[in-house]
Amino acid sequence: MKTVMKKSESVRTKSQNLVLFFNIRSSIVSEKLVSHHQLADDKIRKKRREAETTSQTDEKRLTVELDMDHLLMLLLLLWSSGLQAEGKNTSTGAQCETSAKADIVLVLDGSTSISPTSFQDVLSFIINIVSAFDIGPDRVQIALVLYSFNVITQWYLNTHQNKQAMLEDVSRIPHLRSLSNTGRALKYILQNIFQPNVGMRADSEKIAVLITESDSSDDVDSPSQALKDAGIEVYTVGFHYASERELRSIASDPDEDHVLIVENSQMLGDIVDILTINLCDSIKSSERVRLVGGSSRCAGALEVKRGEWRPVFGSNWTLTSADVMCKELDCGSAASTGRRNESSNRAAWEISPDCVESGSDLNECLSSGFSSSIIKITCSDSVRLVNGTSLCSGRLEVKSDQSNQSNQWWSSVCEADFDQQDGEVVCRELGCGAPLVLWGALYGEVKAPMWTKEFHCEGNESALLDCRSSGSAGKTCSPGKAVGLTCSERVRLVGGSSRCAGALEVKRGEWRPVFGSNWTLTSADVMCKELDCGSAASTGRRDESSNRAAWEISPDCVESGSALNECLSSGSSSSIIKITCSDSVRLVNGTSLCSGRLEVKSDQSNQSNQWWSSVCEADFDQQDAEVVCRELGCGAPSVLWGALYGEVEAPMLTKEFQCEGNESALLDCRSSGSARNTCSPGKAVGLTCSGRRGAAALICL
Incomplete structure (x- = not known):
């Protein structure tokens, strides 16, 4: 062989000489046969080269001479009673046992360069390959195309309903003779065989197997690339004068799995098992997504198999899209995603994030292209959060x-x-x-x-x-009692008096400050809630001396409830958003930032975790309301009976506040323990503050 496949190690050839095909009991006879076989092969090659310039009459004479050489070989074999023929097929009878569907197209070179004897060897090879598969409309389907100058469909994918009928048709395959237009044949099968109207199934593996003896007379690069771009996996089998370079260019990557080359047609029988195993692996493989070049199988550059493995690129790729890939790999949740920039463009799959996130089949979300900017993903691997918002x-x-x-x-x-x-x-x-x-x-x-x-x-x-x-x-x-966990997104406020105040920064691969036009208190409130910092009290700008890399944020996107990563784009600015959150108090279910049911963050020492608690109106008065409205950056308060902003099943705060009205924050006020662990229905504090500061008014309805 010229090319040895990795998977062939389990199906090694018995020898690199004539002993591959026959069990020779006499070593002396074996040596004579090997010597003659080498001489005959040399003679055959020489005469075939001469045949290219001979007339048609001379060609007929040459065929007789060549057949005499093979006849002499047969006589030598029969000469020794110590010889037991094994036959040309050294296959151990490998079978592909799978319930998976596959549509396989055999593309057979029937040109003049293949002698009649070699053509019969090829037909025997095809019989052995077909015999290895379970043929049927809901299993493996095989079509066969014969080509020389022109292309003929011998049978379509849906022609045969069982293996026996297909095997009977192999003997009827004609030897066409003429030029070898391999490129035309490859283009033909894409346009005429890999089509739904002749049996191709949407949910099957698509595979083409080219079997040839010679170089093509036409271009093969464009049609073979078109096959691979369509998600068809391409194998090549070559012998005699087939160009190794051409076979490699036609086949899918990697070459060691998809390119098989033997010295002559008689040795085709030796690679039946190798090809069967490789084809079967392609059919059975459920793996279609992988991450490569990372620290584990759950981190690295994204690659997808659609006929062949290629890296993936695409615009508007988000963490949500990456999360779909992590779940496909059973690698937990997406922790980060970004780009790996390479030195030059290469064949890659372009992916549609919207298609991926919609739950469509991955193959429907891919198209062929070229890129040097490859998507990379890091998945959490061992933990994930499910059923969340x-x-x-x-x-x-x-x-x-x-x-x-x-x-x-x-x-x-x-x-x-x-x-x-x-x-x-x-x-x-x-x-x-x-x-x-x-x-x-x-x-x-x-x-x-x-x-x-x-x-x-x-x-x-x-x-x-x-x-x-x-x-x-x-x-x-x-x-x-199963843990339900909510983490804020990758947001922080830096340079302020607490973790709930300062310049806004977001991590998307790296931490950067944030800028954006039309930023409002409503947008800021979303960030405060992400940080579990209550409500937004104020927002503004911090002007720096010069531009620096920053994330530009879309307020409309943020306020719509979209994932934060989807609302960012890369840019630079010197005007950075800053936010002050209330930290310990918030108003929920209201009609504005200054209205809602009052909730206070628990800091009770007998609890290992803090949570938000409602406040019973019996523990809350006018002065307390003034402090809350001031802390939220709102105006005059109105204390309302509950239920206006919804009933609540959350715990009630077990403190009674005793504010004087001039404190900066509710938790700065004195407080005493309240005897209440629950609150009567409709008695949770609902607070409405005016939009600007003024005299406080306590309204009891």
């Missing part, structure tokens, strides 16, 4: 690594085994912001197995499975 919220699931199980699976975590530090690690691993641990059932009940370990994170680990853990006694979890 964004990539940074959902029910927590952890991939099992327990040694007593042969297969990994995703398990939920019971809230009794999970605390604030654990949440910080998970949010960091997912590339999200500050965590909030929620009671279960917010993101749906779960019937999956529960994680049987309790995590002991310190909060600074890179991944949850890097944390110490101990066995948990709980094999199950009470209904509604």
